[in-house]
Amino acid sequence: MRKSDYTGRVTKWETRLGAYDVKYMPQIAIKGQVLADFVAEFTEGGIKQEDVMLAVMSIGTENVLLWEVYTDGASNQNGVGIGIVLITPENLVMEKSLRLGFVATNNEAEYKALLAGAQMVRHLGGEMVEFYCDSRLIVGQVNGEFEARDERMKKNLNRVKGVLGMFKSFKVRQIPRGQNAHADSLVMLATSLGSKLP
Missing domain, CATH: 3.30.420.10 (Ribonuclease H-like superfamily/Ribonuclease H)
Structure with a gap:
């Protein structure tokens, strides 16, 4: 499947599911959230979850895109x-x-x-x-x-x-x-x- 076809399908389903308050989360966001949860759980010193998530997302973006x-x-x-x-x-x-x-x-x-x-x-x-x-x-x-x-x-x-x-x-x-x-x-x-x- 071409990427343009995939993007069109995702957009179509995101629009339909949006009426039911269901949001599409790309796979990178899910992986990033899991990694952020892991880092936050095992890090001492009370790092904010938002800071960890931003760092993980920026690393993931560089590698994936x-x-x-x-x-x-x-x-x-x-x-x-x-x-x-x-x-x-x-x-x-x-x-x-x-x-x-x-x-x-x-x-x-x-x-x-x-x-x-x-x-x-x-x-x-x-x-x-x-x-x-x-x-x-x-x-x-x-x-x-x-x-x-x-x-x-x-x-x-x-x-x-x-x-x-x-x-x-x-x-x-x-x-x-x-x-x-x-x-x-x-x-x-x-x-x-x-x-x-x-």
């Missing part, structure tokens, strides 16, 4: 393709392979992959994300270590930064190409058989 996105893009004689591997906080793996319907450089394809990956996470409701890309140049430009001089690159960089700015937190990390083989294989699929973006 992180999305990971591996992106790659390439241009060759067969066309321009991008590959995206998205890993949800529940460790569900989603793959996307797209063949772009326009001419682009390798660097532009890398930006398009990063942008598409960010938009996928936003669409699915993710708020904290780490992106992994094997292009040192793209990661350096996004992180402000390198300057984008070409106008097309500046435009792509600004679009990516605009979407990334919508997340509560994000990191963009450069990884060796060997650690990005999954996304790379999707790019090869896209340039040989993939579907075109409209």
Whole structure:
């Protein structure tokens, strides 16, 4: 089941059960409450339950809500393709392979992959994300270590930064190409058989 379907169902049932004064509590809240009760019971010195619960919830949020996105893009004689591997906080793996319907450089394809990956996470409701890309140049430009001089690159960089700015937190990390083989294989699929973006 896709996360968007799950969220819709939860919202529907929460609305129906709300009339009976029944409230939906996500699993993280229940786990957090159990841990807070445990800590409060076995801690000397009278720590307030609210303080313990806030600490537990903030720790749980950091661990549970992180999305990971591996992106790659390439241009060759067969066309321009991008590959995206998205890993949800529940460790569900989603793959996307797209063949772009326009001419682009390798660097532009890398930006398009990063942008598409960010938009996928936003669409699915993710708020904290780490992106992994094997292009040192793209990661350096996004992180402000390198300057984008070409106008097309500046435009792509600004679009990516605009979407990334919508997340509560994000990191963009450069990884060796060997650690990005999954996304790379999707790019090869896209340039040989993939579907075109409209």
